[in-house]
Amino acid sequence: MPPLLAALETGQEESFGPSSVKRFNKYWQLALNVICNSFYDLVGKQLSAGEQQRILLLSIFGPLYDDLFDDNILSHEKIETFTLNPEDHEPGSFKEYVLRKIYLLLLEQAPCREKLLQHMHQVFTWQKASLKQMQPGIEEEELYQITYRKSYYSILLFHSILDHYPSEAISEMLFPMAGLMQLTNDAFDVYKDIQNGIYTIPNHYLDYERIQQKFLHDVAQFNRSLAGLPFIPKAKGNYGITIHALHAMGWMALEQLKENTRGTGDCRALNMLSRKELVCDMDNFPQKLRWVKKVKQLANHQ
Structure with missing residues (x-):
């Protein structure tokens, strides 16, 4: 570079x-x-x-x-x-x-x-x-x-500079994948976004059960689309693991937010929580073990 x-x-x-x-x-x-x-x-x-x-x-x-x-x-x-x-x-x-x-x-x-x-x-x-x-x-x-479309078109932009543009079926698969990637980013950035006055799904709508239901719905949609593509199973499995490695971190960040904001009435009350409570730390070993398990769970979710 x-x-x-x-x-x-x-x-x-x-x-x-x-x-x-x-x-x-x-x-x-x-x-x-x-x-x-x-x-x-x-x-x-x-x-x-x-x-x-x-x-x-x-x-x-x-x-x-x-x-x-x-x-x-x-x-x-x-x-x-x-x-x-x-x-x-x-x-x-x-x-x-x-x-x-x-x-x-x-x-x-x-x-x-x-x-x-x-x-x-x-x-x-x-x-x-x-x-x-x-x-x-x-x-x-x-x-x-x-959240979903901004991420989706950013990903398609990268595909547009490659020699081989994705088929319609792959493009459809990329939509839930892209949305979950941005949702993951937003879940990790809750503290920063609150400080900057930016409203996202994780910091503005505190019904994390509902957010996670939508999350799993989109994971299943991605997995079904991936399974239907005409590529070798090993390649599809590796691709799913790569993508869900990010999605799993988003899920864990949402889990932490759900636990630490329990009983919190609205997004303004999030200002009362510390950075440690709002930022998901992925560096410790037990957390990494939970992450590996969650990647496998998401890859097999239907």
Whole structure:
């Protein structure tokens, strides 16, 4: 990653600091191993050098694109214009310069320019919609829709830069998978999101029994879709384990929240709980054992 960042920074007075590099690397590890490499293992293919380079580029692009919204770098109208017509955009900041440079490279190298543009605009649409999560009155149904679709189109965006785009059946399987991944992230970020005034399913609707019922429903839907795909059983089993390794952590975080918020009336009362009570610690050995068991349970859930 450092050589690529150095190339992207060429000619600019600014550069990315250690915290940005750490952020890019975390995004890249998830994209490479969980989204792209596991998909290719499932379908019996290997990532080419060109595909790996595009995954790395998009892993830098993603967090910077989020910053356009979160840091109010551009108006929503200008972000949409940039998303649809990056060639015409004149960067007004270092981040915009790097974003435009990466975007043009991806559009040049992607197997289908139009599919990449289509998914980028879908990412824009749901990224913009996610700003409603700053509103305490957001309805549960809309919150679920934003949570699942924002994650789903972000995953499809990565698939659009690969040489082999998923079939319709695989795309359908990816929807519950993506939603549960974002729900997992939200369950781990409850403390941080409360501090930042962001409303998510785990911190806004405290009926964890209901959340877990929906969670298991989507796990079963994912497992059924995976079982129906025309790939060798071992590959499907390995893929399921990889995906549920993340989902299982989400389940455990929800379990901890359910236990520690028992009797809590609303999301405002969560402010009274400590960080230790709200953040799921996965580092101790007993917790890791519970995690391994939960991965197996989810992989076999029907």
